[in-house]
């Protein structure tokens with residue numbers, strides 16, 4: 001009897017142990033797979049193709065009448081741009097109650113840097129070098145979007161961009177794969193959390209797969225030609241980071257890549273994404289990019305285009321309707337297999353189940369108003385916008401400005417432009433929510449006289465406002481001048497061949513500066529600009545990007561030292577368009593630039609170096625980075641080490657420094673960049689405070705794609721560099737041993 005009890009106890013304990021150790025996530029995933037397969041088995045071909053179709057709603061967030069009918073017949077899988085709890089519920093109700101199989105729709109929307117509360121443009125957010133801030137912004141955006149019935153964002157945009165002519169550089173994290181990967185991971189986590197069925201989370205979409213940012217000559221949608229090495233070293237890593245963070249969907253890009261359009265590319269869509277990386281979510285095409293396969297010259301007709309895209313691995317077709325039109329006949333003609341169609345449907349249903357849409361298809365209309373643009377979200381937007389600001393120059397400590405100043409001239413076309421504060425892709429952001437610099441300064445310093453004058457437009461030939469601007473400057477103690485680009489000069493289809501300040505703005509700055517009054521230049525722009533004259537002649541320059549709903553308050557916080565700026569450039573600022581592409585992690589060449597030797601790699605008419613390097617940014621205080629040490633000067637292959645430095649605030653104010661770790665593989669089986677970012681930390685230090693900053697360098701960070709395209713660590717000498725930007729670095733040597 002006793003032994004029988006014991007056996008029972010052992011069995012019970014074993015059972016408990018097995019249930020506890022069984023990964024809960026995987027059993028719920030198994031259940032999802034069962035439900036997907038059961039549903040798939042009941043679907044007609046038309047219903048299956050319906051799931052593969054996404055259509056665009058209207059700009060105001062409404063759906064089109066046709067969508068109702070399609071939803072009713074089960075011929076629509078998803079919409080984009082339809083938003084608002086009431087509107088999404090109305091359409092969802094049709095799908096869920098009137099269609100035969102009651103499959104819910106998934107509502108997609110471009111929630112790029114905020115839904116209604118708008119955060120800085122992603123390039124600006126990357127300038128915070130603070131992934132936690134990006135995660136927080138994405139988390140707020142997700143909560144607002146989900147409350148408004150949106151399930152799916154077409155973000156993060158994780159395209160590496162080395163060409164600032166390309167307007168979409170504004171939407172990404174700049175030029176560096178490591179910073180880009182950390183930002184990608186942070187944003188995916190922010191949008192999705194650990195379970196995107198949560199009512200304050202949405203499923204993310206890593207886009208644009210892939211190398212869209214490599215568009216030739218920076219012209220949007222242009223051809224790309226990128227070696228597999230550069231794909232793996234530069235363009236893939238942020239996408240891989242998104243997959244590792246559990247991103248639910250991908251978007252295939254517009255560009256053709258090495259002769260094969262990204263929306264019909266089996267190598268990237270299937271071999272790498274599904275084969276190597278085991279991604280099990282779905283891929284949506286970019287807007288009509290399936291149909292565009294004909295213009296690319298890859299497909300002779302619509303059927304061809306559908307076959308190429310679907311069989312390469314694009315599951316959902318955005319806006320064009322070729323899958324629906326042609327997949328049936330392709331199937332009959334055996335040009336497409338049933339399995340290919342089923343797999344695409346399976347992937348889409350899987351994500352719909354993971355979103356919890358079958359159990360909770362509707363948004364709670366009563367909760368929507370309080371979730372959106374509430375005071376906590378607005379406060380976060382102010383905070384994050386201020387963290388994104390980069391101080392580029394501060395001669396004779398013109399900044400910060402004194403709050404007791406009697407009068408301020410606020411000049412420039414961007415000083416009071418609400419629309420421009422939101423940047424491009426501003427979701428459901430409302431112009432009336434945006435705080436301009438004029439408003440921000442007024443509410444911070446209500447007692448100060450502000451002489452505001454626009455001076456000129458962002459991009460026009462007129463100078464008739466100069467006079468008023470000069471008068472304002474002369475009558476004031478100090479001048480702040482806000483210049484740059486309008487929001488629509490970057491973003492999609494917004495490439496520029498010149499990176500100069502557009503219109504007559506530079507002349508305006510020069511004229512105002514000639515008054516002799518202290519002047520601060522506040523830049524607002526979606527990309528690096530060639531601001532050589534300003535860099536040389538203006539005493540203080542603040543790069544503020546497009547700061548979002550709270551831009552004006554955040555900039556005022558920085559100008560008047562309620563926040564000490566600590567951002568750093570996530571992208572190189574060139575001196576001339578002719579230098580492009582110009583990025584810090586370039587190769588050395590056989591003839592690295594040498595001013596004293598003509599036959600080295602440089603220009604006759606412009607310095608080879610950037611105006612401001614990657615990772616650059618100042619503070620109102622000063623920092624000293626010293627005492628670079630490695631835990632070991634030699635490590636075995638696959639070993640790791642700790643890198644430490646001391647960073648000290650030697651100035652008089654509390655402030656943030658971003659300590660950056662770079663390496664160089666001195667000689668390898670393939671040529672390596674002169675520097676590669678491998679770690680960074682944004683630290684806050686009180687005046688006089690000193691901190692040890694520690695990085696762990698692992699074999700993975702020292703590894704390279706060798707000649708056989710295998711990722712491996714090669715023995716030999718490395719340089720380890722730490723500093724405050726990609727040029728001012730302490731350096732020491734590291735040996736990776738053969739064993």
Ligand code: BGC
Nearest residue numbers: 080110154207208286287492
């Ligand atoms: C853009 C995508 C975007 C899509 C839907 C396209 O034109 O390239 O980034 O997600 O439109 O709005």
